[in-house]
Amino acid sequence: MEDAAELARIIAAHASREGPLLPILHDVQAAFGHVSEATIRTIAQALNLTRAEVHGVVSFYHDFHDHPQSRPVLKLCRAESCQARGVEALAAALPVQDRVKIETIYCLGLCSVGPNAMVGDRLHARLDAAKLNALVEALA
Ligand code: FES
Structure with missing residues (x-):
């Protein structure tokens, strides 16, 4: 409660x-x-x-959960601008995660500095493979 x-x-x-x-x-x-x-x-x-x-x-709304989440969540933008900036290649290269939940989100409003992700209320821009892996590792 x-x-x-x-x-x-x-x-x-x-x-x-x-x-x-x-x-x-x-x-x-x-x-x-x-x-x-x-x-x-x-x-x-x-x-x-x-x-x-x-x-x-x-x-x-996907932001609301009716029960506690068992894993930390990283929301990865896979909308058009982030796709054009290579998010699909980043997502494909991510190791399979059992300790972090990777969710798809469509546009975080930072299209010019993508690929982008959000963890909690914090936005992460200009992701490359190293930055995304570091983010995921920090959550795991
Ligand atoms: S398309 Fe990714 S932030 Fe807008």
């Missing part, structure tokens, strides 16, 4: 905003590593939404 006081603080920090659900979910994901069913219930009640509405948003 997540820290109820921290959850209440996160909800209170965003409740008066227009469209508070996504900022709340981002903060919950960052604080707890996932958005549990109990948290969904609490958020729904606080925002006067149904659990189905909150659950629908959680399940729609």
